[in-house]
Amino acid sequence: MRETIESQLYSREAIAARVKELGQQLSRDYAESEPLVVVVLKGSAMFASDLLRELSIDVEVDYIGTSSYGDATESSGHVRIVKDIGASLQGRHVIIIEDIVDTGLTLDYLLRTLNLREPASLKICALLDKPSRRRAEVPVDYIGFSIDDHFVIGYGLDYASRYRNLPYIGVLKLEAE
Numbered sequence: 255m256r257e258t259i260e261s262q263l264y265s266r267e268a269i270a271a272r273v274k275e276l277g278q279q280l281s282r283d284y285a286e287s288e289p290l291v292v293v294v295l296k297g298s299a300m301f302a303s304d305l306l307r308e309l310s311i312d313v314e315v316d317y318i319g320t321s322s323y324g325d326a327t328e329s330s331g332h333v334r335i336v337k338d339i340g341a342s343l344q345g346r347h348v349i350i351i352e353d354i355v356d357t358g359l360t361l362d363y364l365l366r367t368l369n370l371r372e373p374a375s376l377k378i379c380a381l382l383d384k385p386s387r388r389r390a391e392v393p394v395d396y397i398g399f400s401i402d403d404h405f406v407i408g409y410g411l412d413y414a415s416r417y418r419n420l421p422y423i424g425v426l427k428l429e430a431e
């Protein structure tokens with residue numbers, strides 16, 4: 255496959271402005287609680303590190319690792335937890351941080367798994383939402399940008415483990431050579 259970055263979808267500046275707004279909104283909504291922020295590795299690491307710095311409230315941060323895509327562009331539909339959260343969720347207000355909701359299969363699995371641990375509440379904050387690709391209905395409470403069906407890379411998002419370090423979000427075109 256020949257890979258080309260076709261276009262830039264969101265610049266570094268546009269992302270920073272939207273992340274700041276999300277941080278302000280979360281800070282208002284969680285002003286009365288000290289939520290547990292669960293970052294879904296690996297794609298969300300960059301979004302989370304910027305978002306966390308926009309929060310003006312006290313939070314606890316933990317990480318969970320999932321995998322469903324491997325090196326493919328299509329979800330395998332089989333979600334695995336490759337690294338679990340250390341903190342207890344019981345009675346906590348929990349916010350899951352995702353870089354992208356595509357088919358929704360990852361979040362559907364995470365919501366079902368984490369709800370069994372009896373949090374006081376469980377909400378989702380995703381930088382990107384691709385509603386046209388949904389295979390499982392998941393409630394996304396906070397959305398940075400809703401996008402069309404592009405294969406996006408950068409700002410944490412990868413294709414075959416590359417491009418995560420780009421400071422912007424781009425559209426990747428894949429063509430047979």
Ligand code: PRP
Binds near residue numbers: 298323
């Ligand atoms: C990506 C992304 C989400 C998930 C979204 O993770 O970070 O967790 O896919 O896709 P879905 O809605 O179709 O389930 P991936 O499994 O590629 O792992 P990574 O974050 O480590 O790259």
